[in-house]
Amino acid sequence: MAKQRALLSRDRVLRAAIRLADDSGLDSLTMRKLGQALGVEAMSLYNHVANKDDLLDGMLDLVLSEIDLSPDAADPEAALRKGVISAHEVLMRHPWACGLILSPSPFRVFPARMRYMESLLGRLTDAGFSADLTYHGYHALDSHILGFTLWALGHTLDVEDPAAFAASFVENLRADGYTHLIEHVEQHLDESRRDEKGEFEFKLDLILDGLKRMRG
Amino acid sequence: MAKQRALLSRDRVLRAAIRLADDSGLDSLTMRKLGQALGVEAMSLYNHVANKDDLLDGMLDLVLSEIDLSPDAADPEAALRKGVISAHEVLMRHPWACGLILSPSPFRVFPARMRYMESLLGRLTDAGFSADLTYHGYHALDSHILGFTLWALGHTLDVEDPAAFAASFVENLRADGYTHLIEHVEQHLDESRRDEKGEFEFKLDLILDGLKRMRG
DNA sequence: ACCTGAACACCGTTCAAGT
DNA sequence: ACCTGAACACCGTTCAAGT
Numbered sequence: 498m499a500k501q502r503a504l505l506s507r508d509r510v511l512r513a514a515i516r517l518a519d520d521s522g523l524d525s526l527t528m529r530k531l532g533q534a535l536g537v538e539a540m541s542l543y544n545h546v547a548n549k550d551d552l553l554d555g556m557l558d559l560v561l562s563e564i565d566l567s568p569d570a571a572d573p574e575a576a577l578r579k580g581v582i583s584a585h586e587v588l589m590r591h592p593w594a595c596g597l598i599l600s601p602s603p604f605r606v607f608p609a610r611m612r613y614m615e616s617l618l619g620r621l622t623d624a625g626f627s628a629d630l631t632y633h634g635y636h637a638l639d640s641h642i643l644g645f646t647l648w649a650l651g652h653t654l655d656v657e658d659p660a661a662f663a664a665s666f667v668e669n670l671r672a673d674g675y676t677h678l679i680e681h682v683e684q685h686l687d688e689s690r691r692d693e694k695g696e697f698e699f700k701l702d703l704i705l706d707g708l709k710r711m712r713g
Numbered sequence: 714m715a716k717q718r719a720l721l722s723r724d725r726v727l728r729a730a731i732r733l734a735d736d737s738g739l740d741s742l743t744m745r746k747l748g749q750a751l752g753v754e755a756m757s758l759y760n761h762v763a764n765k766d767d768l769l770d771g772m773l774d775l776v777l778s779e780i781d782l783s784p785d786a787a788d789p790e791a792a793l794r795k796g797v798i799s800a801h802e803v804l805m806r807h808p809w810a811c812g813l814i815l816s817p818s819p820f821r822v823f824p825a826r827m828r829y830m831e832s833l834l835g836r837l838t839d840a841g842f843s844a845d846l847t848y849h850g851y852h853a854l855d856s857h858i859l860g861f862t863l864w865a866l867g868h869t870l871d872v873e874d875p876a877a878f879a880a881s882f883v884e885n886l887r888a889d890g891y892t893h894l895i896e897h898v899e900q901h902l903d904e905s906r907r908d909e910k911g912e913f914e915f916k917l918d919l920i921l922d923g924l925k926r927m928r929g
Numbered sequence: 930a931c932c933t934g935a936a937c938a939c940c941g942t943t944c945a946a947g948t
Numbered sequence: 949a950c951c952t953g954a955a956c957a958c959c960g961t962t963c964a965a966g967t
Contacts, residue, residue, distance in 0.1 A: 505950080522818070528941065540942085541951050549941065596812065599867035602738070611891060618893035631893075632900045637916040643867075644860020651815035651859075675827060677834035677847075684848045700853040703923035704916065721931080744960060756961080757932050765960065 505537060507545045511555045515591065518556065523593040553597055554607045560594045561609035563587045566616035573623035578705060580620050581638055584613070585697050588646045595647040614639075626712055634708045641704060645697055660686060721753060723761040727771045731807065734772065739809040769813055770823045776810045777825035779803045782832035789839035794921060796836050797854055800829070801913050804862045811863040830855075842928055850924045857920060861913055876902060 513534050518526045528549065532539040546552040564587050566580035588595050598605060617638065621631040656662045663682050670679050684690060729750050734742045744765065748755040762768040781799045785792035804811050814821060833854060837847040872878045879898055886895050900906060 527939085529939090538952055540944095540953085543942075544950060592817065596816070599863050600812070601808065601867050601869060602871060604868070604870045611886070611889075611894060614897070615891045615894045618897055622893060628896065628900070632897065632906070633912070633915050635897060636912050637919060640861045640864035640916065644864040645856045647815050647863065648856035648860045651817050652820070653817060654820045655818060670827070673827075675831045677838060678827060678831045680844065681830070681834055681848060681851060684844070690848070696849070696852050699849050700856065700920065703853060703920050707919035707923055743958085745958090754933055756934085756963095759961075760931060 505535060505541060505545055507555065510535065510542055510545045510552070511559055514552055515556050515559060518593045519591055523597070526593075550603060554605055557594060557597060557605060558607040558609045560587060560591045561607075561613050563590075564609075564613055566613065566620060568620065568623055570623075573620065573625070574705075574709075577620040577624045578701070580617065581642055581701060582698065584617075584642045585646050588642070589650070592650050595643050595650065599643055599647060626708065630708060630711055634704075637704050637708070638701075641701060645700060649697065721751060721757060721761055723771065726751065726758055726761045726768070727775055730768055731772050731775060734809045735807055739813070742809075766819060770821055773810060773813060773821060774823040774825045776803060776807045777823075777829050779806075780825075780829055782829065782836060784836065784839055786839075789836065789841070790921075790925075793836040793840045794917070796833065797858055797917060798914065800833075800858045801862050804858070805866070808866050811859050811866065815859055815863060842924065846924060846927060850920075853920050853924070854917075857913075857917060861916060865913065 510531070514526060514531055517531060517534055528539040528542055531552075532542055535542075542552070546555065564580070565583045567576070569576035569579075598610075614635075618631060618635055621634050621638075626634055654662065663686055667679050667682050670682070726747070730742060730747055733747060733750055744755040744758055747768075748758055751758075758768070762771060780796070780803050782796035783792070785795075814826075830851075834847060834851055837850050837854070842850055870878065879902055883895050883898050886898070
């Protein structure tokens with residue numbers, strides 16, 4: 498460890514925290530370990546963040562800033578669809594973020610989140626949806642972005658050999674007659690199907706097509 | 714506290730833990746507080762659950778058992794829709810459950826979850842969906858159940874006067890020109906719209922109608 | 930067989946003391 | 949102004965000792 502470390506700053510603390518959470522998960526993000534990663538004692542961090550909640554808010558603010566929900570007057574429907582997918586991709590890169598945004602207490606507000614909300618609502622309006630459809634459509638899309646992504650992340654099983662795991666899982670199921678579940682697991686093992694982005698967009702298009710039909 | 718307490722058992726421990734989490738949230742569910750609620754020291758709990766993860770799995774097993782996904786040969790489409798709504802209602806009653814099921818590590822398997830998966834797949838098949846549509850439809854519906862419910866729970870702001878909170882929130886937004894977001898918050902304040910179940914079913918019907926159209 | 934006191938290795942956070 | 953040692957009030961969990 499170099500003796501001459503760069504000076505601590507809020508930005509350096511937040512970026513180190515994101516890296517630590519990306520690499521090792523939120524459970525590994527403790528003030529002590531974060532200090533260690535920065536070559537400093539845990540207590541020093543409190544000179545740059547108010548407390549751990551403030552740290553988490555700051556991390557989310559940087560992450561949501563990566564989302565690109567910019568307008569496209571030439572093709573507003575494509576801009577909406579692309580923005581939603583951008584949000585999904587950003588949240589998949591930072592697997593700890595979705596759960597944090599959706600944790601009920603405290604309700605987290607920070608600048609990038611407001612900009613995200615404003616932009617998503619703007620892209621819905623641009624696409625020609627009425628105030629009423631924009632209202633419901635926002636809920637459908639925001640819950641798809643955060644909810645589906647968290648759901649997908651919650652189904653990534655962290656095991657060396659997924660095929661072997663699934664095989665022994667199916668074996669256990671067979672004895673108890675879970676016929677539909679066995680078929681579903683076998684469909685998952687079909688390499689041609691294992692396409693997470695495809696699943697996100699499949700449901701996204703169900704939602705978007707339904708909204709467009711209601712728009713008439 | 715009565716001196717003569719009923720004997721501890723795994724079932725009593727699990728039910729007390731569910732009550733504590735329902736009333737005070739998952740953060741309040743510590744082994745020490747759970748012991749206290751049962752009139753016992755924390756260490757006694759380890760005679761009935763292997764560890765805290767085993768406790769959480771047991772709690773989820775009881776909760777998911779409340780879901781009614783029974784078939785209805787006379788109207789299989791209604792059975793599917795009713796079952797999805799039943800799952801949502803159960804998960805709303807136990808606000809800590811969704812987040813736990815979707816927490817990525819460990820991937821939680823327990824009997825009631827397998828029965829839930831098997832039943833949901835069965836209701837999709839009953840409704841006449843092909844193997845392929847059942848595969849994608851299961852992902853769309855399961856992620857809607859768990860993801861939307863968690864999303865909705867993550868938006869319940871725990872404040873004494875929501876209207877006053879929203880008003881001051883809007884005031885802050887106005888200075889920064891968040892016009893779409895202001896309109897959205899004002900739509901939320903419209904009493905006639907505040908219908909959480911409506912929002913769940915709005916998106917559910919987008920998904921179900923889309924699936925039915927693909928079924929042809 | 931079931932319960933518990935003491936202990937261990939952790940948390941977030943405060944605060945007086947150092948530079 | 950920024951960093952830190954010591955301390956406090958918590959966690960989950962183990963284990964030997966009690967009944």
